[in-house]
Amino acid sequence: MRRLLYLIPVAVLGVLAVFFIRGLGRDPRIIPSVLINKPVPQMNLAPLPGRGDTGLATADLKGRVHLVDIYGSWCVSCLVEHPTLLDIQKTGRVPIEGIDWRDEPVKGAEWLKRHGDPYDRVGMDPAPGYTAVNFGVTGAPESFLVDKQGIIRLKYIGPITPEVWEKVLLPKIRELEK
Amino acid sequence: MRRLAFLAAALTLLAGPALAVDPSEMLKDPKLEARAEKIGGGLRCMVCQSESIEESNADLARDLRVIVRQRLQAGDSDQQVIDYLHSRYGDYVLLDPPFKAKTLVLWVGPFVLLLAAGAAGLGVLRRRAAAPPAPPLTPDEERRLDALLKDAGKS
Numbered sequence: 001m002r003r004l005l006y007l008i009p010v011a012v013l014g015v016l017a018v019f020f021i022r023g024l025g026r027d028p029r030i031i032p033s034v035l036i037n038k039p040v041p042q043m044n045l046a047p048l049p050g051r052g053d054t055g056l057a058t059a060d061l062k063g064r065v066h067l068v069d070i071y072g073s074w075c076v077s078c079l080v081e082h083p084t085l086l087d088i089q090k091t092g093r094v095p096i097e098g099i100d101w102r103d104e105p106v107k108g109a110e111w112l113k114r115h116g117d118p119y120d121r122v123g124m125d126p127a128p129g130y131t132a133v134n135f136g137v138t139g140a141p142e143s144f145l146v147d148k149q150g151i152i153r154l155k156y157i158g159p160i161t162p163e164v165w166e167k168v169l170l171p172k173i174r175e176l177e178k
Numbered sequence: 179m180r181r182l183a184f185l186a187a188a189l190t191l192l193a194g195p196a197l198a199v200d201p202s203e204m205l206k207d208p209k210l211e212a213r214a215e216k217i218g219g220g221l222r223c224m225v226c227q228s229e230s231i232e233e234s235n236a237d238l239a240r241d242l243r244v245i246v247r248q249r250l251q252a253g254d255s256d257q258q259v260i261d262y263l264h265s266r267y268g269d270y271v272l273l274d275p276p277f278k279a280k281t282l283v284l285w286v287g288p289f290v291l292l293l294a295a296g297a298a299g300l301g302v303l304r305r306r307a308a309a310p311p312a313p314p315l316t317p318d319e320e321r322r323l324d325a326l327l328k329d330a331g332k333s
Contacts, residue, residue: 028227029227031224031267031268031270032268033268034265034266034267034268035266102237102241127237127240127241127244128240128241128242128244128245128248129238129241130245132241133241133242133245133263133266134266135266136266136267136268138224138225138238138267139225139238
């Protein structure tokens with residue numbers, strides 16, 4: 001019985017080791033969002049010059065499932081997800097709404113002309129980026145799935161790849177459309 | 179010379195961490211600015227993670243500094259500003275994690291461990307004190323000890 005007592009430190013070490021080893025594999029940049037199941041923040045963003053839409057407002061995100069994508073022309077990894085966004089737009093599965101974060105209007109418009117424009121609507125969120133902060137954004141690209149009632153249901157940090165679309169976004173969209 | 183070195187060391191100790199605040203961001207009202215710096219010092223820069231937004235050069239940290247100042251100017255209390263960012267970024271934005279059920283282990287764990295280790299140590303010491311004294315040496319052991327000591331004396 002006494003001997004079992006000596007095993008307690010080993011057991012404690014074992015438990016700690018499990019947590020620490022699991023922690024090694026975690027990406028510290030991925031922070032769970034507190035905004036899941038909360039309504040989309042109030043916003044009324046101005047349009048990009050020459051794009052022909054009226055910008056992006058909270059009311060535009062109701063009625064059907066939307067994918068909201070936060071990007072910027074300065075953002076290198078946004079180029080990584082760009083072809084995938086264009087492919088999604090081609091399928092017409094879900095409208096993608098863009099928030100052009102911390103950008104200059106002309107640069108943002110030119111960027112879309114050069115690389116293609118996957119967005120339904122685009123709103124500008126110039127520095128200090130109140131809308132991005134309201135969305136709890138920590139870096140671009142970040143994307144949100146918003147349901148028909150305008151409630152945020154999913155946040156994805158990092159570029160959307162075909163795999164992310166198939167395995168993360170599409171199943172959630174199907175679930176939200178039920 | 180020595181006094182000079184001492185003075186230099188003392189001055190080094192006095193120096194605080196460098197702030198990344200751009201003078202143009204600072205508020206004209208020194209009282210408001212002091213409040214902003216105090217709030218910002220307790221908010222984590224979500225990009226760099228181990229710096230406060232006052233210390234960081236990241237764009238997001240700069241934005242948050244500006245937002246903190248704008249809200250103070252609009253008449254928010256310190257707590258309202260902190261609550262606003264807390265509602266957007268969660269506990270992670272607070273450099274001091276709040277005390278609640280989820281963070282109980284974090285706050286209480288070290289003290290529990292310290293108490294447990296202290297109790298275990300005390301137990302060992304007590305048991306050692308209570309152990310019976312070693313029996314005296316037998317005549318045979320005495321003789322061997324003498325021989326060993328003599329040997330040691332020779333060399």
